[in-house]
Amino acid sequence: MSGTxxxxxxxxxxxxxxxxxxxxxxxxxxxxxxxxxxxxxKSVTPEEMEVQIKGQFKGRLLIKKIVAPVTMNLEKLQxxxxxxxxxxxxxxxxxxxxxxxxxxxxxxGHAPFAPWVPAIAEPPFLRMVPPKLDxxxxxxxxxxxxxxxxxxxxxxxxxxxxxxxxxELIWEGKDSEKKxxxxxxxxxxxxxxxxxxxxxxxxxxxxxxxxxxxYGSPESETVEFSLARLFDKDKADISAEGAVMMAKxxxxxxxxxxxxxxxxxxxxxxxxxxxxxxxxxxxxxxxxELDPGAIEHDHTSPTLRGEIAVFWIKTGGAQ
Numbered sequence: 001m002s003g004t005x006x007x008x009x010x011x012x013x014x015x016x017x018x019x020x021x022x023x024x025x026x027x028x029x030x031x032x033x034x035x036x037x038x039x040x041x042k043s044v045t046p047e048e049m050e051v052q053i054k055g056q057f058k059g060r061l062l063i064k065k066i067v068a069p070v071t072m073n074l075e076k077l078q079x080x081x082x083x084x085x086x087x088x089x090x091x092x093x094x095x096x097x098x099x100x101x102x103x104x105x106x107x108x109g110h111a112p113f114a115p116w117v118p119a120i121a122e123p124p125f126l127r128m129v130p131p132k133l134d135x136x137x138x139x140x141x142x143x144x145x146x147x148x149x150x151x152x153x154x155x156x157x158x159x160x161x162x163x164x165x166x167x168e169l170i171w172e173g174k175d176s177e178k179k180x181x182x183x184x185x186x187x188x189x190x191x192x193x194x195x196x197x198x199x200x201x202x203x204x205x206x207x208x209x210x211x212x213x214x215y216g217s218p219e220s221e222t223v224e225f226s227l228a229r230l231f232d233k234d235k236a237d238i239s240a241e242g243a244v245m246m247a248k249x250x251x252x253x254x255x256x257x258x259x260x261x262x263x264x265x266x267x268x269x270x271x272x273x274x275x276x277x278x279x280x281x282x283x284x285x286x287x288x289e290l291d292p293g294a295i296e297h298d299h300t301s302p303t304l305r306g307e308i309a310v311f312w313i314k315t316g317g318a319q
Contacts, residue, residue: 124170128205236275273299
């Protein structure tokens, strides 16, 4: 940047206030007793002098990185091709499968957290989304029936309705045969539609086998595990599948901040049940770092619910 500046200075002293930069100055100024430039013969007084300054500016300009904001305005989103967030929404950053898998392993305190391992099942145990029916077509829907079957094909739960189908059909675990769902048993769902011309359509839903389950109330929970899954056959050693199930159980206990529970082993062999009871309590004490006696435990003969390890835990109030 270059330019010429005319400054009138009154007095004998000259004071310049310029940018602190290097510049080349060419100054032409008459003294108080010399004639003015141009040979006009006219003198200028000390009170009034004209000084001409020519200089060149050199400096650095700092430019910060400017990040364009992403507009999430609904009106802008409607103009999808021009929306600046289009690439962000449609083109996520690529991640390798190995990196994604390793990133899923986090550490909570002293215990590993494995989110890719399925959580212990909770009600509802079965879900079924009914088909969408065209109301303009004939015949129309007259009634429907949602059923859950045991392994022998017998109905242990039934729900009926007329005209309107719900958005989702669910089974919370009610069992007319065993009062409630049990572990290691196959359950399957089926939906039957009866039309106005008395024709019927059967739709098969999902099936489920529960190696473990959680049910109860906001104040207390019951957690059941299949002994056949939890331990090696006819041994008191925790199986590989049992170790995974216990890890998910301990993860839940830590998240809830619980420290006390009751364990009961229901098995046919009293001696083996006693050994399994001792092994399981010791493993939980190590995993949860509990004080001795925090887990009350006993063993009994099998009930209607089969050979299981069952925990009773209080979720409400002080522990």
